[in-house]
Amino acid sequence: MSALLPLEEAQQRLVSLATRLPIETVPIAQALGRYLAADIAAHRNQPAADMSAMDGYAIRFEDRAGPWTCVGECKAGSEPCPPLKSGQTARIFTGALLPGGADTVVMQENVETDGNVISLIAEPSPEQGRHVRRIGSDFCRGDIALSKGTWLSPAALGHAVIAGYGELPAHQKPNVAVVSTGDELVEPGARARSHQIPASNDVMVSAMLAGLTGETRALSRIADNMDALCAALDSARDCDIIVTIGGASVGDHDLVAPAFERLGGTIDFHKIAMKPGKPVMSGKLGNSVVLALPGNPGSAFVSATLLLLPLVRYMAGAAEYLPKYRSAQTTTTLPPTQNRAQFLRAQVDSVGITAFDSQDSAKLSVLAAANALLYRPANSDEELAGGTVHYISI
Numbered sequence: 001m002s003a004l005l006p007l008e009e010a011q012q013r014l015v016s017l018a019t020r021l022p023i024e025t026v027p028i029a030q031a032l033g034r035y036l037a038a039d040i041a042a043h044r045n046q047p048a049a050d051m052s053a054m055d056g057y058a059i060r061f062e063d064r065a066g067p068w069t070c071v072g073e074c075k076a077g078s079e080p081c082p083p084l085k086s087g088q089t090a091r092i093f094t095g096a097l098l099p100g101g102a103d104t105v106v107m108q109e110n111v112e113t114d115g116n117v118i119s120l121i122a123e124p125s126p127e128q129g130r131h132v133r134r135i136g137s138d139f140c141r142g143d144i145a146l147s148k149g150t151w152l153s154p155a156a157l158g159h160a161v162i163a164g165y166g167e168l169p170a171h172q173k174p175n176v177a178v179v180s181t182g183d184e185l186v187e188p189g190a191r192a193r194s195h196q197i198p199a200s201n202d203v204m205v206s207a208m209l210a211g212l213t214g215e216t217r218a219l220s221r222i223a224d225n226m227d228a229l230c231a232a233l234d235s236a237r238d239c240d241i242i243v244t245i246g247g248a249s250v251g252d253h254d255l256v257a258p259a260f261e262r263l264g265g266t267i268d269f270h271k272i273a274m275k276p277g278k279p280v281m282s283g284k285l286g287n288s289v290v291l292a293l294p295g296n297p298g299s300a301f302v303s304a305t306l307l308l309l310p311l312v313r314y315m316a317g318a319a320e321y322l323p324k325y326r327s328a329q330t331t332t333t334l335p336p337t338q339n340r341a342q343f344l345r346a347q348v349d350s351v352g353i354t355a356f357d358s359q360d361s362a363k364l365s366v367l368a369a370a371n372a373l374l375y376r377p378a379n380s381d382e383e384l385a386g387g388t389v390h391y392i393s394i
C-alpha cells in the first residue's frame with residue numbers, strides 16, 4: 001500500500017502541477033470575483049482637495065465664535081468658491097470643496113440664520129478641522145491601492161474606481177469539468193430505487209465552485225465502465241481542471257485511476273493522510289490538472305474545500321489560496337487521533353466549537369448542519385473540553 005501523503009504536502013504538490021492562468025485587461029464592471037494580476041497604484045489623491053463632510057457653513061477657525069456674513073454657496077461638483085475674508089462664511093454642502101481660507105465646517109443644525117447673518121446656537125464652539133475631509137486623507141497618488149493577488153470583491157472594485165481605474169489586469173478564471181461516476185446515481189429529483197442514490201455531490205461541488213470558474217461543465221452520472229469514463233474524461237481535456245467524484249478508492253468498480261492511465265494521464269499522488277478524504281488522487285491529463293475526489297459526500301466536501309478550491313484560487317491568481325484557519329475552544333473532549341488528520345463536521349458559535357457526535361462521511365444531514373470543519377492534526381493527544389482548536393469556516 002502506498003504511503004499516505006500529509007495534507008500540506010498534497011496541497012503543495014497539487015498547485016505545483018498547475019500554472020497561474022493568463023492575464024487580461026478587464027473592464028471594471030466585469031472584474032468581480034477575479035484576482036488582480038499586478039499591484040495597482042492610485043492615480044489620484046482622495047479626497048482630491050479639502051472637502052466638507054456635512055451640510056452647513058464653512059468658516060475660518062480663527063472666526064469660530066461668529067456671527068458670520070454668508071457670502072456664497074459651495075456645492076459638490078462646483079469649482080471652488082472665492083476665499084473667505086475675516087468674519088465671512090459660505091453655505092456648503094457635503095462633498096463640496098472648501099473655499100480658500102476655510103478650515104472648519106459648522107453643521108447647519110448648530111446655527112440660526114437671519115438673512116445672510118449666521119450665528120452659532122449650539123455649544124461647544126467648533127474644533128479646528130471639524131467636518132472637513134482633508135486632501136489625501138483616504139489615500140494619496142502613488143499609494144498602492146490594491147496588491148497583486150487580491151480578490152476583487154465589490155468593495156475592492158469600488159476602491160479601484162476611486163483610485164482612478166476603469167479597467168484592471170486580472171487573471172482568467174479556470175474552466176472546470178465536474179465528472180461524477182457511479183451506476184447507482186440518478187438525476188436530482190428523479191425517483192431513486194433502493195439500489196440507487198440521487199447524485200447530490202455533482203450539485204454540491206458545482207455550487208462550491210460558483211463564481212470561481214470561467215465555466216463549470218457538468219459531466220454527470222457517468223456509468224461505471226472504462227469506455228464511458230474514458231470518453232467523458234477525454235471530452236474534458238480542454239478544461240483547466242478535471243475533477244472527478246466517486247470511483248476513487250480501491251474497489252473493482254473504482255475506475256478513475258485506471259481510466260486516467262489508459263488515456264495517458266500521469267498520477268502524482270493517490271491517498272492523503274486525512275479523514276475524511278483519504279482516497280483523493282491527483283495528476284495530469286495533457287494540460288489539465290486532475291483531481292479525483294471520493295464519492296462519500298462528507299469526503300467530497302472536505303477534499304473539495306482543502307484541495308479543489310485552493311487549486312482553483314491558485315490558477316485564478318490568488319495570493320492566499322489555502323483555507324484560513326481560525327481558533328475556538330472545543331466544548332467537548334475530543335479523542336486522540338491516529339495517522340490521519342481529521343476534519344470534523346462541527347458547529348461554531350460565540351461559546352465555542354462543538355463537533356457532531358456522528359462523523360460518518362456518508363451523512364449529508366451532519367454536513368448540512370455544520371458551519372465549520374474542526375481540524376485535528378494527525379497523531380494528536382486527547383483534547384480536553386475548553387482547549388483551543390483550529391477550524392475552517394464553511
Ligand SMILES: Nc1nc2c(c(=O)[nH]1)N[C@H]1C(S)=C(S)[C@@H](COP(=O)(O)OP(=O)(O)OC[C@H]3O[C@@H](n4cnc5c(N)ncnc54)[C@H](O)[C@@H]3O)O[C@H]1N2
Nearest residue numbers: 180198199200201202246247248249254278294295296299
Ligand atoms: N477496502 C477499502 N474500501 C474503501 C476504502 C479503502 O481505503 N479501502 N476507502 C473508503 C473511503 S475512506 C471512502 S471515502 C470511499 C470512497 O470511495 P470512492 O471514491 O470509490 O466512492 P464510491 O465508492 O464511488 O462512492 C462512495 C459512496 O458515495 C456515493 N456517491 C458517489 N458518487 C456520488 C454522487 N455524485 N452523489 C452522491 N453520492 C455519491 C456512492 O453511492 C457510495 O455510497 O471508499 C471507502 N472504501
Ligand code: MOO
Nearest residue numbers: 276277278299361
Ligand atoms: O476517509 Mo473516507 O474519505 O472515510 O470517507
